[in-house]
Amino acid sequence: MREAYENQVAFYGKIVDRDAVIKDKASFAQRWPERIYSVKPGSEVAMCREKCEASGIIEWFARSRERGKTSAGMAEFALAWNPATGKIEAEASKVLATDKGAQAPDRIISQWHAENGECRGSTNADSPETQKACARREEIGSLLDRFGWCYGHKDEYGYQMKWHPCDVNSNRP
Structure with missing residues (x-):
């Protein structure tokens, strides 16, 4: 993960250093150790010029057996990637729907x-x-x-x- 991000990242609307992004990702992975994601077909868009931007809608199901919790829903996502450096410069998402009490993907x-x-x-x-x-x-x-x-x-x-x-x-x- 460390190699995937620039030193400074526009992360959910704020400029933060890469270590903050990695810490956030590690915390999320610990909270939801089992996850499945799938891009909603037809929602994805990618455009490249000097930088590449990708966006779309993702559907997910996650669980933590240790905590006895599940999470499911749908979110918009957006990434900006610099092909010159091979690193992500920006990342954001917005939850569109959550499936309360979901026990299956x-x-x-x-x-x-x-x-x-x-x-x-x-x-x-x-x-x-x-x-x-x-x-x-x-x-x-x-x-x-x-x-x-x-x-x-x-x-x-x-x-x-x-x-x-x-x-x-x-x-x-």
């Missing part, structure tokens, strides 16, 4: 279902859009699997399969 699972529908429902399996949806579905499925969520159990038919916390009978990639 429902937003991420919804993204998987949307991409699965595009992948399986296409009349042209070779189209770039279909290929992109299938690849994104696999990417999101892999994120969910690493987070301990599985799709279906052994010996289930497709219509019976649902996302659930992985167990010994779960299908694993």
Whole structure:
């Protein structure tokens, strides 16, 4: 992380030194040790000139088993990156929605279902859009699997399969 940021960073509207950014990131990681994020498809924008700016909407689910807490929702994000130095110069985000009491990564699972529908429902399996949806579905499925969520159990038919916390009978990639 230390190498990712400039010495001075515009961090949530204030100019702070890199150590303050790293301290904030470390505190957040300790508070929420398990996190899953996925950019909402179609929300991302990136433009590069002298500097590159990227923004979009991210959906997340986080948990702390130690504290018995979860957090889920959606936020806007924005980053400014300097290609000459290879470092982040600015970072900000704004929470758009929180899912009170969420116990599952429902937003991420919804993204998987949307991409699965595009992948399986296409009349042209070779189209770039279909290929992109299938690849994104696999990417999101892999994120969910690493987070301990599985799709279906052994010996289930497709219509019976649902996302659930992985167990010994779960299908694993």
